[in-house]
Amino acid sequence: MTDQTPALRLENIVKTFPGVRALGGVSFEVFPGEVHALMGENGAGKSTLMKVLGGIYQPEEGRIFVEEVQTVMTSPLQAKAKGVMFIHQELSLAEELSVAENVYLGELPRKSFGRVDWARLYAQTDEILDRLKVSFNARTRVGDLSIANQQMVEIARALTVEAKAVIFDEPTASLTDAEKVVLFDVISDLRADGVGIVYISHRMEEIFKITDRISVLRDGEYRGTLVTAETDEDEITQMMIGRSLDLSRNAAPVEVGEVALRVEGLSCGDLFQDVSFELRQGEVVGFYGLVGAGRTEIAETLFGLRTPSSGRIFLKDEELKISSPIEAIGHGISLVPESRKEQGLILGMNCRDNITLPQVDDMTAGPFVADGAEVAIFDQYRDRLQIKTPSWRTSVGSLSGGNQQKIVIGKWLAMRPDVLIVDEPTRGIDVGSKSEIHNLLRDLAAQGYAVMVISSEMPEVLHVSDRIIAMYHGRIMRKFGVGEVTEDSLVQAISGIGGDGQAA
Amino acid sequence: MTKPTLSGLIKNGAIWGFIVLELIFFSVAGHFWSMSESAFMDFGNMLLLLKQSAPIGIIAVGMTVIMINGNIDLSVGATYALSAVVMLDSMSWPIFAGLGDWVIPVAWLLALLTGVTLGLINGLIVWKTGVDAFIVTLGAMLGYRGLVFMYNGEQPTYHLNWTMVDIAEANVLGLETPSLVLIAVVVIVWLLMTRTVHGRNAYAIGDNREAAVNAGIRVGPHMLLNFALIGFLSALSAVAFYSASGSVNPNDGTLFELWAITAVVLGGTKLTGGSGSIIGTFGGVIAIQLLRKGLGYIGADTETVNLVIGTILIAVLFLDKQLNRKGQEELKV
Ligand SMILES: Nc1ncnc2c1ncn2[C@@H]1O[C@H](COP(=O)(O)OP(=O)(O)OP(=O)(O)O)[C@@H](O)[C@H]1O
Numbered sequence: 001m002t003d004q005t006p007a008l009r010l011e012n013i014v015k016t017f018p019g020v021r022a023l024g025g026v027s028f029e030v031f032p033g034e035v036h037a038l039m040g041e042n043g044a045g046k047s048t049l050m051k052v053l054g055g056i057y058q059p060e061e062g063r064i065f066v067e068e069v070q071t072v073m074t075s076p077l078q079a080k081a082k083g084v085m086f087i088h089q090e091l092s093l094a095e096e097l098s099v100a101e102n103v104y105l106g107e108l109p110r111k112s113f114g115r116v117d118w119a120r121l122y123a124q125t126d127e128i129l130d131r132l133k134v135s136f137n138a139r140t141r142v143g144d145l146s147i148a149n150q151q152m153v154e155i156a157r158a159l160t161v162e163a164k165a166v167i168f169d170e171p172t173a174s175l176t177d178a179e180k181v182v183l184f185d186v187i188s189d190l191r192a193d194g195v196g197i198v199y200i201s202h203r204m205e206e207i208f209k210i211t212d213r214i215s216v217l218r219d220g221e222y223r224g225t226l227v228t229a230e231t232d233e234d235e236i237t238q239m240m241i242g243r244s245l246d247l248s249r250n251a252a253p254v255e256v257g258e259v260a261l262r263v264e265g266l267s268c269g270d271l272f273q274d275v276s277f278e279l280r281q282g283e284v285v286g287f288y289g290l291v292g293a294g295r296t297e298i299a300e301t302l303f304g305l306r307t308p309s310s311g312r313i314f315l316k317d318e319e320l321k322i323s324s325p326i327e328a329i330g331h332g333i334s335l336v337p338e339s340r341k342e343q344g345l346i347l348g349m350n351c352r353d354n355i356t357l358p359q360v361d362d363m364t365a366g367p368f369v370a371d372g373a374e375v376a377i378f379d380q381y382r383d384r385l386q387i388k389t390p391s392w393r394t395s396v397g398s399l400s401g402g403n404q405q406k407i408v409i410g411k412w413l414a415m416r417p418d419v420l421i422v423d424e425p426t427r428g429i430d431v432g433s434k435s436e437i438h439n440l441l442r443d444l445a446a447q448g449y450a451v452m453v454i455s456s457e458m459p460e461v462l463h464v465s466d467r468i469i470a471m472y473h474g475r476i477m478r479k480f481g482v483g484e485v486t487e488d489s490l491v492q493a494i495s496g497i498g499g500d501g502q503a504a
Numbered sequence: 505m506t507k508p509t510l511s512g513l514i515k516n517g518a519i520w521g522f523i524v525l526e527l528i529f530f531s532v533a534g535h536f537w538s539m540s541e542s543a544f545m546d547f548g549n550m551l552l553l554l555k556q557s558a559p560i561g562i563i564a565v566g567m568t569v570i571m572i573n574g575n576i577d578l579s580v581g582a583t584y585a586l587s588a589v590v591m592l593d594s595m596s597w598p599i600f601a602g603l604g605d606w607v608i609p610v611a612w613l614l615a616l617l618t619g620v621t622l623g624l625i626n627g628l629i630v631w632k633t634g635v636d637a638f639i640v641t642l643g644a645m646l647g648y649r650g651l652v653f654m655y656n657g658e659q660p661t662y663h664l665n666w667t668m669v670d671i672a673e674a675n676v677l678g679l680e681t682p683s684l685v686l687i688a689v690v691v692i693v694w695l696l697m698t699r700t701v702h703g704r705n706a707y708a709i710g711d712n713r714e715a716a717v718n719a720g721i722r723v724g725p726h727m728l729l730n731f732a733l734i735g736f737l738s739a740l741s742a743v744a745f746y747s748a749s750g751s752v753n754p755n756d757g758t759l760f761e762l763w764a765i766t767a768v769v770l771g772g773t774k775l776t777g778g779s780g781s782i783i784g785t786f787g788g789v790i791a792i793q794l795l796r797k798g799l800g801y802i803g804a805d806t807e808t809v810n811l812v813i814g815t816i817l818i819a820v821l822f823l824d825k826q827l828n829r830k831g832q833e834e835l836k837v
């Protein structure tokens with residue numbers, strides 16, 4: 001492999017932001033037909049490095065080579081012209097436009113007089129969508145798609161041209177297992193065609209499954225490159241965070257307390273039907289299922305964002321009607337939502353103000369907000385969750401994805417809720433922080449909180465939950481008690497096989 | 505709200521830099537072209553400028569709050585006129601005949617109440633129907649103006665009370681009442697927006713409404729309060745101005761909404777909500793008034809003045825965008 005010319009090569013890239021040296025002289029290369037993983041903690045500089053490559057950021061120092069020809073990437077469009085395609089970590093789609101228009105955004109096929117060649121546009125897009133085996137077509141409005149499907153649209157974009165290199169920045173963060181399989185097929189096709197692939201992910205299983213080599217960044221510095229076949233998780237983790245992770249978990253059955261939340265026969269239109277379960281103090285209950293199984297909708301109903309069509313909700317034996325988040329919060333229910341940028345964060349605001357947002361009402365000294373108390377809360381949760389930010393004044397919009405997620409979690413922890421609902425708590429979070437968040441959820445349960453975790457990652461649900469509830473098409477298929485679950489039975493239950501849900 | 509950076513400094517300071525530029529330009533140009541004897545930067549002249557900025561300035565402060573919150577209010581000019589009519593007309597109502605000069609505070613109160621009520625109506629409609637504030641207040645602009653005409657037809661409404669004129673023209677350290685009101689409004693609303701819970705939440709709602717709802721913020725009441733505030737400030741502006749002049753034409757205050765928005769935008773507030781500052785707006789108001797006065801000083805007529813202001817607005821915003829381009833791009837990713 002080494003005697004080939006690299007498809008892409010970066011040399012001593014330096015990039016600084018106000019208060020942060022995001023990249024301090026990083027070199028990196030990817031060969032044609034290679035899948036090269038880029039790993040590192042949240043905020044290590046992975047996305048920044050790739051944005052330099054994609055022409056989004058201009059580096060202060062360093063050089064970029066495409067097939068050993070030195071190039072200056074001044075814009076994403078130019079990067080594309082040079083055959084470098086970029087699938088972004090954060091979705092950037094025009095929601096009002098159709099899938100096809102998004103896929104070919106900026107270069108719609110034309111007929112004479114600049115008219116758009118719609119027939120060709122839709123045909124070409126459908127061809128690409130076929131490769132991706134998706135359930136929607138070229139004419140669907142992007143805003144109507146689930147986040148997972150929007151991610152597939154983003155991926156479809158990269159397949160519109162003959163690329164020399166494709167960069168995937170955490171493409172699987174919101175994909176289901178089935179979609180992941182399709183994505184990996186696409187990646188191996190590209191690799192067979194001799195395309196160089198950069199793959200950023202925090203998920204070890206994926207890294208070992210599809211990559212050839214792994215380069216590690218830490219605090220903006222290049223740490224080294226490993227050959228995937230010759231390394232293991234521990235070595236990578238060591239390189240990334242400078243220590244090994246203790247993944248063991250207190251296996252002793254938890255002391256569960258009283259029922260904190262009880263749901264009886266809850267239904268909401270055709271989103272979910274006849275859902276009953278209880279959540280006890282001191283336990284973590286995992287909700288596992290495919291995207292679209294109705295888990296998020298249950299969470300939203302409990303948080304007062306949706307009105308149930310029937311069913312009852314009890315908090316400590318007292319029946320509740322929750323018709324708004326304000327009421328939910330008042331009853332001690334908190335929700336860490338699925339999509340941090342749209343539903344969780346005020347991007348233009350600073351870190352501190354985001355964390356104190358739900359409780360700032362109660363933090364006043366005279367007519368004014370008590371700044372000092374706010375900073376104290378921020379400091380506490382920054383330390384507890386190890387949020388990496390230059391200062392509390394930094395606007396949340398400029399944090400790395402993982403650190404943004406920690407801000408959202410911190411915001412709700414700071415409310416000290418009785419029932420904490422977390423929807424995909426570690427989407428896009430690095431292994432170190434992920435295990436911190438898992439430990440945190442366990443700790444919270446140990447302290448008597450009732451925790452409901454929605455996750456599409458099997459290892460996560462298995463690791464963090466005491467009991468697991470498997471859902472399929474808006475119904476509970478099976479409830480697994482402590483120690484009852486196996487991977488196989490879980491997979492079956494969420495695909496609608498062999499559960500006890502049909503009877504209900 | 506973030507750490508001061510170079511581009512941040514340029515951005516926040518842009519409007520003040522522009523003001524300094526205007527001052528220098530008109531002082532120098534005045535030497536050659538001005539008909540007037542006195543220097544442009546003469547102290548008395550500057551005090552007069554502040555006073556003349558007050559009517560639009562007070563309203564622009566309210567507009568800043570509304571726009572940070574993610575809304576807009578086009579009915580401010582009509583609210584201003586209607587409040588003025590209520591104030592001047594009520595002073596000759598028979599029921600107040602026995603009050604003597606005590607009718608003055610009563611009339612003021614009625615005017616302010618009118619403004620608050622009209623603002624509350626706008627706010628309630630926006631809140632309860634979910635119709636865009638642009639549409640609601642466009643309707644209100646026409647509707648409220650209609651009420652002004654229904655009151656007295658094409659005739660001006662007037663009432664001269666010398667005690668009131670004295671109060672309106674009182675002066676502390678050279679600052680006349682309208683200037684004092686403007687300064688007080690700027691300071692108080694600045695504190696409101698930067699230091700209180702209401703201000704914090706208003707920014708949050710304007711930036712990301714969904715996330716604000718999820719954080720348990722009562723979006724509706726905050727919006728309502730802001731509409732009441734801008735109604736109040738429109739009326740306050742009318743009180744400050746008409747107490748001295750004593751006569752209101754039914755067309756007074758027309759286009760005030762656009763001047764206010766111009767000042768707000770020039771002061772760096774985003775049309776899309778979530779960011780902006782009261783102090784910036786104050787700068788915007790001063791910059792516009794300076795431009796008007798300066799151009800008049802060197803002999804330009806009103807039409808030319810408007811043309812120049814329009815051009816400069818676009819030029820300044822373009823420049824501001826260029827200067828901040830780097831920072832912006834890096835933020836929105
Ligand atoms: N636009 C920006 N302005 C200021 N700082 C930024 C900006 N973008 C990134 N940073 C900072 O640069 C550092 C690297 O961020 P980057 O997004 O590259 O991390 P990452 O490795 O992709 O993390 P994640 O795994 O969370 O996606 C972080 O400290 C981040 O706060």
Ligand SMILES: [Mg+2]
Nearest residue numbers: 046047089401
């Ligand atoms: Mg990233």
